Amino acid sequence: MVKNIAYATEEETLMGNGVNLRTLTNDGGSAVISDYGAHLLRWAPAGQPDVIWTPRTWHFEAGQPVGGGVPVCFPWFGPGFVHGGQTAKRPIHGFARLRQWALDEGAFTSARVRYVLDSERLTTGEVPWIEDEPNVRFHAAYEVCASDTLTMTLTVTNTGGEPMSYEAALHSYLHVGDVLGARLVGLRGATYLDATEAGFPPKLQEQPSVMFGDQPVDRVYYSDAALELQDHVLGRVIRIGKTGSPQTVVWNPGEQGGNAIAHAKTGEWRGFVAVEAAACRDRIVALSPGESYMLSQSIAVMPLG
Template structure:
């Protein structure tokens, strides 16, 4: 969509919870169960500008992660983390209720030069649907369908920012013993997680070769958030900590303390390949444990 598109933000409010979603990026900005503080984090100031990704919330990462992984080409793909998070998606007004929204985006809206960066197909044809369902739980699902006559591969992630009282007093449990790629080190060495993932040292930026249900324990807010995934081949856990966090231009100093990113992902060697007519759904559900 061109410059005529608008930055509409939709609030879905029901007796079980509330969520805010931007048409730009099909981007969940916040979510909270009824009577509880927000679970999905957003910064104090949200900047809306065409061509720029929204910080916080749940950015939709597609069709490549970071600068992209391509075994046949080392060239960095642009824009970073793909075009989905900086595209105007189409809301399906017929599906809009007080607890559900559906958005669509297809390859016909993306320029040929950008599409040519797909892995395995320089002219892919696809449509994507993104579903948001909110109440006592929040479920987000990205479904991609190959509409062409040739296969293609893509990376995707649901880059979920979870609100915490202070990241140095939070931990992610459920990954003990899992292998991960440490992307803060040259060559992304394979490491093995020992105990919970903590955030009281250097930057944490890890691609865990595991998925399923994890728990974010937050000592300061006194709550546990369960994070479950479907269709994922990996889990990304990230917090930039002080030096890198304070250098992020669209965050105030110290805001890095307020979130942990736990992302359902399918990236690098574990990306998704779709044959003609095939679909794949990547989903994530958040719930506050009683």
Template sequence: MSETIAIRNIANPDGRALISDHGAHLIEWTPAGNAPVVWMPRAVYLGRDAAIRGGVPVIFPWFGPGYAHGQAAGLKPKHGVTRLAAWHFDETGSTDRLARFTLSDADVDESVLRVWADHYDIDTAAGLPKFEATFEAQVGSTLTMRLTVRNTGDAAWRFEAALHAYLHVGDVAQARLLGLHGAHYLDAVHGFEPREQADEAVTYPGPIDRVYESSGALRLEDPVLGRAIEITREGSPQTVTWNPGEKDGNAIGDMSEGEWRNFVCVESAVCREHEVTLAPGESYTLGETLAVAVL
């Protein structure tokens, strides 16, 4: 570990969450009487010099390599800057059921703001993009996460965002994601080929990386753990679901062999063609609520 990072313990009789100041990254949510719902690698690296694998990365102002002029933009760092930034924990605004973190453009390296402006055609006559971001997690028998971003500058700007949740399953090969039947999606495993979800459930027999046009409720069924994770969203016109499969999963440096079997990413997103434009003073909220039901 390069440098110790602060981890906040939000606990009450209904559930517990652990959230790092580094990235405002939720690394655990366990409702009372249940197995952990959010997945983390056993040997996860927790240092200020790298993004955290697993949990719920907070992604802004671009998703993946970014998207500009109808194609991937090849931007770095991947998934923008918020998951690498030192957020501020709001001691007075947080309780044993609510964690609140804040971040602004003043906390971000100017070079990253310039990359954002250059590739998203932001007018910099009045300066680089200015923003305030708030991440809140309401913790109990359910978990509600909200990322709110506000334009505090004098020029409009465009952005992408996501709550990149890694959900714990007993065996990915037996997991089923319901709620996407008939939805159109881009298949990133096959060159972002456009397709339609023909089957009732999304299953994970091999590598899966898809961006669905869907804002509805979802249900991740897990017969091994005997439960379903129910997912509702706010401000999310898209659903991203990902699992690397055996070959790529075993090659990921901070995951042990075989750990790829124990998670499915189900992400609330606003990305690519659905990027959002905020005028000065405007704000946008992206939210996700997780609940557990007996299967």
């Protein structure tokens, strides 16, 4: 099924291929979210161009991630990281974004949607995901509140009888007029791991802003600071706040990688910067039985002053 997000309407909340799209519309703004992956596809405050980026055309395919939007990365990030070392797990960014989440009907309003993914409903082979944690059980709740601001909150509870650990990220593709002129401000002085180099060498953010170009930028910052993504083309600033997020992942694939993104046409990569609330690698979340952890990201838009 090929779909242009620009044409998503309320009438399309029930779609073919077993994928439901939910539309939130209120005076403050509107959003579209898919039950597949609990994947936010669109959000814009009233009167603003989209703030969440997706390729101009995209489709749902069972077992494949939807391009752009806000993938929920869980229970691992990238290829995974266990006991101090990178692993090679598949699928990349965990299975949560490739599963149908259960809609909490009672919590679905014009401004809010809540989804649940429970380990009891997953198939053997997905749980446990860490060989030495054979009895891991969890309950994940994901709530999206969308009006003139957007807030996404992932709460994971250890429902098993043994300790569990996981990685998570809210992988927001933020729409900019042109990434080549975008500036991400708020990370000066932070240490980051440079994922574009072998071994993820640690580096220091010395410049006042992160800039983007033809070369990829792929970094795990050790920072929970509030950030501003300045967009001189659209004349606005996207403000990003986070809680429970010891790291911030910043990514743009650059020209070569960007033009290889599934579903995206040549040059579309210039329309986004991914700024991700994350707890991954050596900041993995560890939960005792009964404990919960909340990872949240909120986004608002201001005129560029």
